[in-house]
Amino acid sequence: MxxxxxxxxxxxxxxxxxxxxxxxxxxxxxxxxxxxxxxxxxxxxxxxxINARSLANNSTQTLGIVMKSSADKALQNPFFPEVLRGVSSVAHKEQYSLNISTGETEDEVMESVRRMVEGHQVDGMMLLYSSKDDRVADYLLERGFPYVLIGKPTGNMNEVNHIDNDNIQAAIDITDVLIEKGHTRIAFVGGDPNLTVTEDRVAGYKLALQQAGIPIDNSYQVYTELLTSGGKEAVRELFQMDKPPTGLVVADDLMSVGMLTMLAEFGIRVPEDVSLVSFNNVYLSEIIRPALTTTDVQIFQLGNQAAKCLIENVKNKDEPIKRIIVPHNIVERDSVKQLE
The missing domain is CATH 1.10.260.40 (lambda repressor-like DNA-binding domains)
Structure with missing residues (x-):
């Protein structure tokens, strides 16, 4: 016994x-x-x-995790495992388990969330993204179910707990790295334009150009998947132009890896022929060659703070709504060169 x-x-x-x-x-x-x-x-x-304690406390001791796309595709990007590492560090300490939503389509993800909430499988939900007209966020808000967002809400700003970076300022700062090196033909490569992180980063990119007196050329803006395949597609589109960019602002390090591969196939050297800056500072950005100049958004801290915020809300339904901004910094490496 x-x-x-x-x-x-x-x-x-x-x-x-x-x-x-x-x-x-x-x-x-x-x-x-x-x-x-x-x-x-x-x-x-x-x-x-744990099961007996959960019954006694009317709690599952479990947090639900929701990704924009299927877990299979999302976890190819190092951003998500690092966020989950930050979440897990808090969840483990507080003795919470994690239940990750699965589904290949938006409908399947929505059904997974409904099953977790209405089946009383989780105490709270964490959305690792923020997008316009999101059914999951609307559903959770309507039910009054505890949840936290990693990103900026598209509405109901004062009703939703959210953890974010100042992505507009971060994009200004990283675009300025290229501007200070003499670049004026600067392209932006982003992910899903419906995501608030993409919206903020392209806004910051445009503001940096405007502040430097550089005209904004919409043909220099490309939107694709946040994967290596998306980066490759962006290179095909941008470098068949009559005047291709000399500088690239890429919204994700994994896309940048795909772009470096395709640029090499095109015989275009980084940073000799084109300079490239990026976002996230995942482990790949340091080991790839050339090592990426990128924006460190402190991914671990995003997950860590989101988990703390959600567990506080689960334990106390009257906990005030929080907006936490995690600071960023620019990490300069080898993918940028002064334009001659």
Whole structure:
């Protein structure tokens, strides 16, 4: 027979009810008692029955995770595993499990979310994206179900917990890197234009050009998938122009990797023939050659802060709505050269 709460109580010289209160982190139990009980748990090898605790607390101790596309496709991009690493670091500490939505289409993802919420499988939801007219966000808001957004809400700004970067300023800063090197023919390669992160980054790109007195050319704006394949498609489109760009602002490091591959196939060298700057600072940006000049948006912190915010909201439904801006910084490497 396994170790029970009574065994822990006996070893710690407390009542079984005190052990239960320590497990639920009851603030009325002194820190000294908590330490003594937790030491007894560790010494005896006691592991609490999460299912029983969940029933007692009317809680699943589980958070739902929603991605814009299927998990299979999304997880090809290093951004999402790093966000999940940040989420997991908090969830593990707070003894929450994660349930990731699956589905190849928007309808399938929506059905997965409904199943989690209406089947009482999760206590709260985390959306790892923000887009216009999003059915999932509308559904959660309408139900009053706890959720947090990584990104900027397209509406209901004061009703939605969200964790974001200042993507407009980040795009200004990274575009200025090219402008300061003498580039005027600068293209922007972004993801889904319905995503608020794409909308903000292209807005920042345009503002940087305007502030420098550089005319905005819409033919220098390309939108494609945030994958290596999307980057390759962008190169085909941009470098068949009569006047191709000399500088590239790319909205995602994984797209940049695809672009570097295709540029090499076209015989175009980076940074000798074209300079390239990017976003996210995933591990690939440092090991690829040339190493990418990119915007570090602190992906781990985005996930970490989102998990903290959601768990606080789950534990206290009256918790005030939060808007947290995670700072960014520019990491200069080898993909940019002064234009002669």
């Amino acid at each position: 396994g170790i029970t709460i009574k065994d822990v109580a006996k070893a710690a010289n407390v009542a079984p009810s005190t052990v239960s209160r320590v497990l639920s982190d009851n603030p009325r139990i002194s820190m000294a008692t908590k330490k003594r009980v937790r030491k007894a748990m560790k010494d005896l090898g006691y592991h609490p029955n």
